[in-house]
Amino acid sequence: MASEIHMPEPVCLIENIEGKLVVNQKALEILSAFTQPLVVVAIVGLYRTGKSYLMNKLAGKNEGFSVGSTVQSHTKGIWMWCVPHPEEPNHTLVLLDTEGLGDVEKGDQNNDTQIFALAILLSSTFVYNTMNKIDQRAIDLLHYVIELSNQLRTVSPLDLDGVEDAADAVSFCPDLVWTLRDFYLSLEADGKHITADDYLENSLKLKEDTDENHKNFNLPRHCIQTFFARKKCFVFDSPTHRKKLAHLPTLHNNELDPDFVQQVADFCSYIFHHSKAKTLSGGIKVNGPRLENLVLTYVNAISSGNLPSMENTVLALAQIKNSAAIQKAIAHYDQQMGQKVQLPTENLQELLDLHRTSEKEAIEVFINNSFKDVDQRFQKELETLLEAKQDDFRKQNLEASSDRCSALLQDIFGPLEEYVKQGVYSKPGGHRLFIQKREELKAKYYQEPRKGIQAEEALQNYLQSKESVSDAILQTDLALTAKEKERKAYLKAEAAKAEAHRLEEIQRQNQQMMEERERQHQEQLRQMEINRAQQLAQEQMARERQLQEEAAKQREREEAEIRRLQNEIQQLQQAKSRNDDCILL
Numbered sequence: 304m305a306s307e308i309h310m311p312e313p314v315c316l317i318e319n320i321e322g323k324l325v326v327n328q329k330a331l332e333i334l335s336a337f338t339q340p341l342v343v344v345a346i347v348g349l350y351r352t353g354k355s356y357l358m359n360k361l362a363g364k365n366e367g368f369s370v371g372s373t374v375q376s377h378t379k380g381i382w383m384w385c386v387p388h389p390e391e392p393n394h395t396l397v398l399l400d401t402e403g404l405g406d407v408e409k410g411d412q413n414n415d416t417q418i419f420a421l422a423i424l425l426s427s428t429f430v431y432n433t434m435n436k437i438d439q440r441a442i443d444l445l446h447y448v449i450e451l452s453n454q455l456r457t458v459s460p461l462d463l464d465g466v467e468d469a470a471d472a473v474s475f476c477p478d479l480v481w482t483l484r485d486f487y488l489s490l491e492a493d494g495k496h497i498t499a500d501d502y503l504e505n506s507l508k509l510k511e512d513t514d515e516n517h518k519n520f521n522l523p524r525h526c527i528q529t530f531f532a533r534k535k536c537f538v539f540d541s542p543t544h545r546k547k548l549a550h551l552p553t554l555h556n557n558e559l560d561p562d563f564v565q566q567v568a569d570f571c572s573y574i575f576h577h578s579k580a581k582t583l584s585g586g587i588k589v590n591g592p593r594l595e596n597l598v599l600t601y602v603n604a605i606s607s608g609n610l611p612s613m614e615n616t617v618l619a620l621a622q623i624k625n626s627a628a629i630q631k632a633i634a635h636y637d638q639q640m641g642q643k644v645q646l647p648t649e650n651l652q653e654l655l656d657l658h659r660t661s662e663k664e665a666i667e668v669f670i671n672n673s674f675k676d677v678d679q680r681f682q683k684e685l686e687t688l689l690e691a692k693q694d695d696f697r698k699q700n701l702e703a704s705s706d707r708c709s710a711l712l713q714d715i716f717g718p719l720e721e722y723v724k725q726g727v728y729s730k731p732g733g734h735r736l737f738i739q740k741r742e743e744l745k746a747k748y749y750q751e752p753r754k755g756i757q758a759e760e761a762l763q764n765y766l767q768s769k770e771s772v773s774d775a776i777l778q779t780d781l782a783l784t785a786k787e788k789e790r791k792a793y794l795k796a797e798a799a800k801a802e803a804h805r806l807e808e809i810q811r812q813n814q815q816m817m818e819e820r821e822r823q824h825q826e827q828l829r830q831m832e833i834n835r836a837q838q839l840a841q842e843q844m845a846r847e848r849q850l851q852e853e854a855a856k857q858r859e860r861e862e863a864e865i866r867r868l869q870n871e872i873q874q875l876q877q878a879k880s881r882n883d884d885c886i887l888l
Contacts (some may be wrong), residue, residue, distance in 0.1 A: 312384070313367055315380055315381070315383075316598065317380045319379045319380035319418070323590070323606070324417060326598055331599075334383070334591045334598075335591045335592050338591060338592075339394055339590060340588035340589065341385075341396075341427075341580060341589050341590060343425055343477075343589070343594065343790060345400075345422035345423070345428075346422070346482075347404065347432065348431065348432030349431075352403070352434055352484050353432070355400050358398045360567055361396070361398055361574055368382060368398075376441035381421060382399070382416060383648045384397075385397050399426065401418050401422050414475055419451075420450040420452045421602070423452045423477060424446060424452050425597055427478070427578060428478045428480060428577075429479055429531075430480045431479060431481045433482070435488075436484070437502070442524065444521030447820045449526055450526065450627070451529065468880070476530055478534070478579065478702065480534075480570075480574070481498075481535070482536075482538075483536070483537070484539050484650070485539070493764070499537055508594065515815065518833070519674075522624070535573060535577075537566060539566045539567070541560065542554075542560055582872050591797065591843065621674050625681035629684060633689075634686055635661075635668045636661050636662060636665035646704075647703040648755060648756075649752075649754075655693075662686075662689050667675050669685050688850070700755060701757060704756050704757035704761075707755060708762070708857060710756050710759055711748060720772075724738075728780075730775070731784040732784070733776055733783075734780040741766075751831070772873075
């Protein structure tokens with residue numbers, strides 16, 4: 304169990320043998336046994352500045368990491384001490400004490416920066432131990448090593464429990480704790496008291512204008528602010544009189560400066576309560592085996608010799624910053640082209656216009672992120688890469704156009720090929736129908752959008768490949784047409800005979816029809832005469848009846864008149880008789 308592992312003293316994790324960093328296998332075996340999450344605290348700084356003393360205090364000991372009192376550096380490489388975390392249950396505190404920077408006996412700045420970078424990459428809390436004050440040299444060095452760490456991280460192919468992409472997998476950015484030893488300045492600004500944290504923030508503050516000198520001033524500060532999400536600063540007074548420093552590990556607190564004792568206590572308390580566990584992407588906490596993998600990966604990457612040296616800090620920074628600027632520019636170009644380009648383009652000019660626009664933006668990104676590219680060597684390198692990108696896009700465009708056209712031709716002309724297989728055009732006149740259909744499909748193909756620059760060539764190649772099919776249809780058409788002509792001549796003769804017979808039959812039928820019509824006409828005339836005679840007879844009879852009726856009516860009138868006259872004569876006779884009677888009286 305991890306809780307049962309006990310390290311009574313530190314062991315060398317990464318040995319520095321004649322300027323070569325070598326992993327200590329025994330230390331890895333110890334480290335791999337820790338299954339608990341690890342809180343990794345690493346310290347870096349100039350040699351003989353009390354780094355090991357602070358790390359021993361974090362371990363809860365007065366001794367452990369080598370503490371020297373002479374001008375000779377004691378710690379070589381990176382030493383590791385794993386102790387139970389005093390405040391976080393089920394966590395292990397891993398303390399990494401590093402070889403001091405600037406050892407005159409070593410004289411190898413490159414080796415210093417490699418150890419510096421490893422401390423940053425392996426830790427979850429990084430302690431930057433400097434003397435007296437925060438100055439430009441310390442800022443520049445930290446900036447350089449951050450850039451080196453970024454480069455080291457990107458060239459290190461990690462394989463951590465199935466994590467796919469190391470560049471995105473490792474949450475490598477630790478918290479920064481800047482410790483200032485033998486601090487002699489007054490913590491004041493504008494006549495007011497400030498905290499150590501305020502002092503650190505003021506030292507990293509950017510200048511607002513865009514002057515070139517200020518740009519160089521801001522560059523390392525912006526990098527540090529971006530890299531370290533959380534920053535803390537501690538100032539330490541001198542622990543005791545210079546003559547007693549040789550015996551510092553054995554001195555009791557009452558023999559030390561009280562302010563220094565309190566400052567060390569505050570530092571340890573902060574580390575215990577605020578240092579986080581080392582984690583990977585997705586919140587995976589680093590345990591012993593995972594930290595072992597990180598150590599091996601980064602040391603192997605350094606041994607590969609792919610990192611710039613520290614012989615000229617400005618040149619090295621330019622190499623790192625401008626290489627990173629190139630990568631940013633290329634990433635911007637890829638992003639823009641990925642968003643704007645839809646392959647295949649209708650024509651080459653469309654692709655070239657998109658390339659030029661994205662290329663211009665990429666160069667602007669590079670210029671905004673470049674650092675002292677005086678001879679434009681890196682910009683020319685970028686332009687060469689962009690030219691290669693353009694060539695690659697042109698090849699992709701050709702391939703995409705070819706694939707698109709091939710798919711279209713198969714889709715459009717596929718049914719025609721199937722008709723040919725089925726023998727639809729194997730008939731007289733079939734070749735004309737085939738050509739007519741082919742022209743219709745060609746028109747349909749031309750109407751399809753975004754075929755790209757291979758459109759015409761692909762079509763002509765396809766038609767040429769099918770020329771033999773057209774010839775076969777034509778030959779079949781000619782052969783069948785000759786037979787069809789013979790058959791039509793025979794059918795025409797037979798049709799002529801049939802037509803003559805039909806005309807004779809029609810003539811006979813017409814004669815019969817005319818005779819029948821004449822018979823019917825005569826019958827109609829006879830019937831009309833009969834009808835007319837009958838009508839005249841009826842009219843005569845009607846006139847006779849009318850005359851009879853009129854004669855009868857006349858007789859009736861005459862008889863009536865006679866009766867009237869008879870009545871009048873009778874009346875007159877009666878009147879006369881009465882008159883005669885009167886006279887007689």
